[in-house]
Amino acid sequence: MRNGKLRSSANTRTAILDAAENLFAAASFDIVSMRDVAAKASVPLGLINYHFQSKEKLFEALIARRSDELNSRRRDAFAALKEKPDLRQVLDVFLRPYLDLMLEGGPGWRAYGRLLAQTGQAERWTRLITRHFKETQDIILDALVEAEPRLTKEAAARGYVHLVSIMFGMFAANDLLSVISKRAYSSRDLERAYEYALPFLTGAFEGLAAASAQPRRVAATRKKAASA
CATH class of the missing domain: 1.10.10.60 (Homeodomain-like)
Structure with a gap:
């Protein structure tokens, strides 16, 4: 009973x-x-x-319910990552578990994707989202710097903020792409969206790495000139 x-x-x-x-x-x-x-x-x-x-505690339970599974899959993906991965591989093991769940996890995951997109734009939920994804956030920040040593911690952190914004937007699957392309393309085709997002993000972090290295070279040149 x-x-x-x-x-x-x-x-x-x-x-x-x-x-x-x-x-x-x-x-x-x-x-x-x-x-x-x-x-x-x-x-x-x-x-x-x-x-x-309360409604706030209900909302937090919603975030926690699926974040646990997503975090678990990401941890496993990072653990299986080969030694000395490049930026693209690091970004892929962070994003692909979410893509797989969106495609295979049932309609609840599509709703969760829209929910995260909403909370990601609201300052009131920043601490909540960070708390539930902090572990894998720390993993990818370390992995990005390891994969591209020119990245400063600041550049990696700022890049991560843009990465999360793009990820939320992509998996929210709204109709923006359909509207601007006059229905030639659909945001709801997540696999197709991912094919474009991954190289786009890889290039963005490569650009950040190059920009991070530039001030170092300038500072080194000035220091050398001052000591001459």
């Missing part, structure tokens, strides 16, 4: 998370109410309060 209650509680929690994920992704955190989530999940409002206490 107890096992049945535990399963029922877990199923209720999952139903609430699924409903909230779809509603928040389609609208926004501020627009969707707890009553909306209760209606979508077909549960009493009191059960949402019982499981999550």
Whole structure:
């Protein structure tokens, strides 16, 4: 009997998370109410309060639910990376696990992609997102500098911010590309989008590496001239 209650509680929690994920992704955190989530999940409002206490805690549970799996896949991908990878390989093992989940993980992952795109643009959620992705964030920052020693820590960090913005935009799969191309191309073709994003990002980090090295050369020249 107890096992049945535990399963029922877990199923209720999952139903609430699924409903909230779809509603928040389609609208926004501020627009969707707890009553909306209760209606979508077909549960009493009191059960949402019982499981999550507040809308903010419900939202954090949404971020945490899929971030754990994504982080796990990224850790495994980095662990399997060959010795002395180049920038493209480092970026690929960071991005591809997310791509695979978006393609194979079911419709919930598409909603999660839109949700992250929303939160990534909102200052109020910066600490939340950083907290749940900090481990793999630190891994890729170290890997980028190791793959391209000309990258300063500042350049890698600034580049990472742009990387995350592009990643969120790509996996949100909105209709911008379709609109500007007059429906010749679709943002919803994630594999095609990835074919363009990976070399674009690789080139961006190569450019950052070159720019990082330039001030060092200038400083070294000035130091040499001053000591002459």
